[in-house]
Amino acid sequence: MPKLIIDNLEVTVPEGTNVLEAARKLDIVIPHFCYHKALGAVGSCRLCAMMFLEGPVSGVQMACMIPAQDGMVIATNDPEAVELREHVIEWAMTNHPHDCPVCDEGGECQLQEMTVAGGHAVRRYTGPKCTFTNQDLGPFVQQEMNRCITCYRCVRTYRDYCGGEDYGVFGSRNRVFFGRVEEGPLESFFAGNIIDACPTGVLTNKPFRFKSRSWDLQEAPSICPHCSLGCAVIPGGRYRELQRIRAGVNETTNGFFICDRGRFGYDHVNHPERPREPRIDGQPASMAETLAAVRTRVQDLVQKHGPAAVAFLGSSRASFEANALLREWATQVGSPHLVFEAHQGRDRAARVLAARLGEHARSLEDVRQSDLIVLCGADPLAEGPMLALAIRQAARNGAQVVVIDPRSVKLPCSATRLPLASGRLPEVLKALSQKDLSAFSRQERSVLDGLAAQLESARQPILIGAADLLAEAGVTALCAAATKLSTPERPVGAMVLLSGPNSYGGAMLTGAADDFDTVLDAIQEGRIHALVCLSSDPFREAMAPARAQAALGHLELLVTIDSTPTLAAQRADIFLPARASAEMAGSYVNNEGRMQAFLPVLNPGLPISQTGAGNHPPREFFLQTPGSEPEEDWLILAQLLESASDLATIRQRLASSDQRFTELPAIAPETPGIRMSGSGQLPPAPPSELPHCTPSDTLTLLAVSAPLGSHWLAHLSAPLAAQEPQPYVCLHPEQAKELGLNAGDRARLITHLGHCHVVVKIDEMMVSGQVMAPQLMNTALEGMLPGSVLDCRLEREVQV
Amino acid sequence: MNLWRDIKGTFQPFWITLGYLFKKPVTIQYPEEKRIPPPRYRARIVLTRDPDGNERCVACHLCSAACPVDCISMQAAEDEHGRRYAAWFRLNFSRCIFCGLCTEACPTMAIQTTPDYEICNRNILKLVHEKEDLLVDGCGKDETYNFYEHSGIGVVNERGGNEDEYGPVDPKSLMP
Numbered sequence: 007m008p009k010l011i012i013d014n015l016e017v018t019v020p021e022g023t024n025v026l027e028a029a030r031k032l033d034i035v036i037p038h039f040c041y042h043k044a045l046g047a048v049g050s051c052r053l054c055a056m057m058f059l060e061g062p063v064s065g066v067q068m069a070c071m072i073p074a075q076d077g078m079v080i081a082t083n084d085p086e087a088v089e090l091r092e093h094v095i096e097w098a099m100t101n102h103p104h105d106c107p108v109c110d111e112g113g114e115c116q117l118q119e120m121t122v123a124g125g126h127a128v129r130r131y132t133g134p135k136c137t138f139t140n141q142d143l144g145p146f147v148q149q150e151m152n153r154c155i156t157c158y159r160c161v162r163t164y165r166d167y168c169g170g171e172d173y174g175v176f177g178s179r180n181r182v183f184f185g186r187v188e189e190g191p192l193e194s195f196f197a198g199n200i201i202d203a204c205p206t207g208v209l210t211n212k213p214f215r216f217k218s219r220s221w222d223l224q225e226a227p228s229i230c231p232h233c234s235l236g237c238a239v240i241p242g243g244r245y246r247e248l249q250r251i252r253a254g255v256n257e258t259t260n261g262f263f264i265c266d267r268g269r270f271g272y273d274h275v276n277h278p279e280r281p282r283e284p285r286i287d288g289q290p291a292s293m294a295e296t297l298a299a300v301r302t303r304v305q306d307l308v309q310k311h312g313p314a315a316v317a318f319l320g321s322s323r324a325s326f327e328a329n330a331l332l333r334e335w336a337t338q339v340g341s342p343h344l345v346f347e348a349h350q351g352r353d354r355a356a357r358v359l360a361a362r363l364g365e366h367a368r369s370l371e372d373v374r375q376s377d378l379i380v381l382c383g384a385d386p387l388a389e390g391p392m393l394a395l396a397i398r399q400a401a402r403n404g405a406q407v408v409v410i411d412p413r414s415v416k417l418p419c420s421a422t423r424l425p426l427a428s429g430r431l432p433e434v435l436k437a438l439s440q441k442d443l444s445a446f447s448r449q450e451r452s453v454l455d456g457l458a459a460q461l462e463s464a465r466q467p468i469l470i471g472a473a474d475l476l477a478e479a480g481v482t483a484l485c486a487a488a489t490k491l492s493t494p495e496r497p498v499g500a501m502v503l504l505s506g507p508n509s510y511g512g513a514m515l516t517g518a519a520d521d522f523d524t525v526l527d528a529i530q531e532g533r534i535h536a537l538v539c540l541s542s543d544p545f546r547e548a549m550a551p552a553r554a555q556a557a558l559g560h561l562e563l564l565v566t567i568d569s570t571p572t573l574a575a576q577r578a579d580i581f582l583p584a585r586a587s588a589e590m591a592g593s594y595v596n597n598e599g600r601m602q603a604f605l606p607v608l609n610p611g612l613p614i615s616q617t618g619a620g621n622h623p624p625r626e627f628f629l630q631t632p633g634s635e636p637e638e639d640w641l642i643l644a645q646l647l648e649s650a651s652d653l654a655t656i657r658q659r660l661a662s663s664d665q666r667f668t669e670l671p672a673i674a675p676e677t678p679g680i681r682m683s684g685s686g687q688l689p690p691a692p693p694s695e696l697p698h699c700t701p702s703d704t705l706t707l708l709a710v711s712a713p714l715g716s717h718w719l720a721h722l723s724a725p726l727a728a729q730e731p732q733p734y735v736c737l738h739p740e741q742a743k744e745l746g747l748n749a750g751d752r753a754r755l756i757t758h759l760g761h762c763h764v765v766v767k768i769d770e771m772m773v774s775g776q777v778m779a780p781q782l783m784n785t786a787l788e789g790m791l792p793g794s795v796l797d798c799r800l801e802r803e804v805q806v
Numbered sequence: 807m808n809l810w811r812d813i814k815g816t817f818q819p820f821w822i823t824l825g826y827l828f829k830k831p832v833t834i835q836y837p838e839e840k841r842i843p844p845p846r847y848r849a850r851i852v853l854t855r856d857p858d859g860n861e862r863c864v865a866c867h868l869c870s871a872a873c874p875v876d877c878i879s880m881q882a883a884e885d886e887h888g889r890r891y892a893a894w895f896r897l898n899f900s901r902c903i904f905c906g907l908c909t910e911a912c913p914t915m916a917i918q919t920t921p922d923y924e925i926c927n928r929n930i931l932k933l934v935h936e937k938e939d940l941l942v943d944g945c946g947k948d949e950t951y952n953f954y955e956h957s958g959i960g961v962v963n964e965r966g967g968n969e970d971e972y973g974p975v976d977p978k979s980l981m982p
């Protein structure tokens with residue numbers, strides 16, 4: 007632990023910390039461009055020059071390049087160092103254009119700040135400035151190369167950290183250019199991070215282009231609602247519109263970066279069709295009337311048919327507090343029907359995980375530190391993109407990555423791959439834990455033998471799965487394998503990607519209740535008369551959508567609380583508008599059981615871009631902001647329960663009622679969050695499945711989620727919706743050859759859900775015998791619920 | 807002696823008043839008669855155009871940031887040539903204190919104060935001026951400045967075509 011003195015203040019830092027970080031510990035800001043904690047130091051910008059007065063090094067040195075050592079005495083404001091920094095800024099500014107007024111970075115530009123701080127106000131260099139031709143880098147990133155100061159942070163982020171390969175640096179001397187070999191959209195799913203990384207306005211946010219100045223934005227720390235990882239984000243809104251999201255910092259989860267789905271998936275908050283007013287039987291009503299109507303109608307039904315006539319459906323995208331209050335409501339009514347996920351497979355997988363994960367829980371930071379990562383049935387880019395980035399960091403540090411999956415899982419790092427049919431995933435996990443690989447072919451064993459040996463020797467191995475493909479059996483096998491392979495001195499970690507930001511929280515709240523399919527049966531049979539849906543859409547998400555739609559038609563009362571235009575919201579008898587996560591305070595429990603709090607960014611209301619139709623705000627005045635009726639989901643439920651309606655009291659009550667949530671009142675935004683203690687309950691045994699006989703001439707179709715197109719909130723966000731792929735299927739070359747299909751062919755996909763037109767993609771890493779189709783909202787593949795396995799036929803379509 | 811001071815204090819004001827009876831009055835019979843303020847007077851605020859007749863305002867938000875009473879709001883947009891402009895621009899004169907800080911902040915000489923002080927209105931909504939009310943034909947106080955000729959990002963001229971720039975470099979060149 008070296009001890010050093012910076013500006014007459016003494017500080018002790020861990021071994022290996024550089025002087026710049028040591029100064030940051032003392033709240034001394036040392037100016038810098040190229041240094042970034044996640045990217046490391048390269049010492050290329052020369053801005054962090056400090057005077058080293060005493061100790062092992064002396065003279066003016068770069069603070070980011072010098073590890074802190076005992077006995078160092080450093081002055082940040084030594085005249086010699088200050089003068090050098092002034093010159094460095096002046097050099098950086100020689101070619102910088104004079105366009106701050108039209109640059110989106112203005113207001114949050116490090117170059118602007120450093121120029122002002124360095125006192126550079128008068129331009130002494132009178133020669134011409136060098137210019138560049140820009141490239142179109144796709145729908146998310148806007149390039150203006152003239153502004154570049156060649157700090158190399160973008161390439162270090164894009165290539166080194168994110169593993170993208172299509173962006174780099176070209177040229178020599180003052181022709182250094184950052185871009186692609188040829189103009190085109192950036193391929194990496196983490197491309198948006200170069201926007202945050204760029205210290206000036208070379209790379210800016212394209213969907214946010216010219217929308218607002220940073221100083222006008224309302225910002226607050228929030229949690230990303232797009233997957234179960236719970237990354238820290240900082241959304242920004244203005245004029246009642248959520249306009250952008252940038253990465254927050256949580257070194258335990260996402261670190262410093264986020265994925266493009268999180269970054270550009272803000273627009274669901276502003277969706278033009280978002281239902282914003284309470285409705286009773288299709289007629290607008292006031293919030294108070296609507297709440298009263300829910301109370302009386304539910305009460306009437308309970309009196310008429312008994313408490314079991316009301317079912318409650320929570321959600322993985324509602325706040326944890328709201329889900330907990332829903333459980334309270336169910337208990338109060340006395341109904342045994344309380345489910346937190348309409349998708350049966352995901353629900354059961356999450357509940358098994360909550361019951362069995364225990365000590366094996368690992369955070370993304372643990373993944374980054376791991377030395378052996380086994381991905382079994384998980385496709386991080388689709389199901390939890392930041393996991394892919396965490397795996398890459400582990401791989402960069404020498405970790406082995408093994409992928410066992412029927413799909414060709416895209417990762418930003420190299421991996422050992424074993425294509426295996428989805429049904430065999432639990433089997434392989436069991437075999438690995440029992441060290442008995444006799445059931446596998448010689449080819450498969452060549453990979454699995456190596457893996458088994460690595461599992462023995464690895465220091466911090468982590469088994470990673472996902473709820474969709476592993477399902478209940480797979481998650482059970484994964485947790486069992488982690489337990490079996492663990493030794494007291496070498497615990498094995500486990501991580502399972504779930505469907506939503508609060509899946510784990512919902513699973514912890516569920517008791518031993520039945521799953522949603524049982525509820526659907528009861529509705530069909532007339533035993534359940536009312537359903538309360540909290541931010542979920544059983545019409546779309548239940549395992550068999552056609553059956554769900556038929557059953558839900560029998561309901562006497564459907565109450566929906568939601569912030570998005572779902573089918574359940576459209577068809578609800580009583581609808582209560584809720585706020586989106588960026589509009590309220592609350593908490594989510596991520597897939598490792600970490601409770602994380604978020605704060606409201608803006609109040610709900612119709613965006614001025616919509617009320618003004620692109621022109622100035624209308625000259626109409628109301629006592630209430632148009633579209634401001636949505637309330638926090640927990641507030642709606644607290645009002646329905648007629649109980650305390652402030653967040654602190656709700657959290658306090660939850661903590662005192664359930665031992666597992668004792669830490670809930672202690673969570674705060676902008677902290678790493680607190681992991682829940684205790685575990686959930688296992689779901690009741692699944693009904694025995696009828697033996698399935700595959701008709702001849704059919705293939706097995708594996709429905710999975712895609713990075714874009716399968717996620718409801720992302721689908722409602724215009725910048726992402728525009729990038730959703732056309733319906734496609736992916737299959738192994740041999741399979742394609744058998745069917746007479748070539749890559750790019752149009753084909754007809756026939757399943758029991760109907761038939762649709764798809765484009766054929768061929769991938770060598772697909773398992774032979776299974777066809778993969780992504781669920782894509784608003785296309786013919788919408789009904790392909792991730793995790794379902796169907797029989798299908800593929801016919802080539804002749805082009806006319 | 808206080809008595810002398812009191813007598814002087816009683817009669818001197820009458821004497822001064824009497825003197826003004828024989829001078830030309832300074833009062834102007836407004837509104838029949840109007841005073842012309844100096845050109846740099848800070849009254850009605852306008853948005854000017856550049857010498858080519860294009861809107862000067864690039865909706866950079868500096869005026870609204872500088873405004874101490876928050877009377878300026880706007881939304882920026884981009885046209886097909888890459889020019890940043892104000893999709894709408896609203897100035898609330900009922901709130902404006904005519905301090906002129908917006909004109910000092912303006913990097914493009916777009917927003918300017920003019921000597922036209924007659925903007926009173928009984929209907930307060932008529933004091934809320936939109937862009938079409940603010941935009942004038944003409945350059946105002948600076949007749950030559952065109953921001954985009956100096957900005958260095960190629961909107962009115964080709965990229966690298968401004969006078970203090972040299973043309974786009976070829977990053978793939980191998981010349982030393």
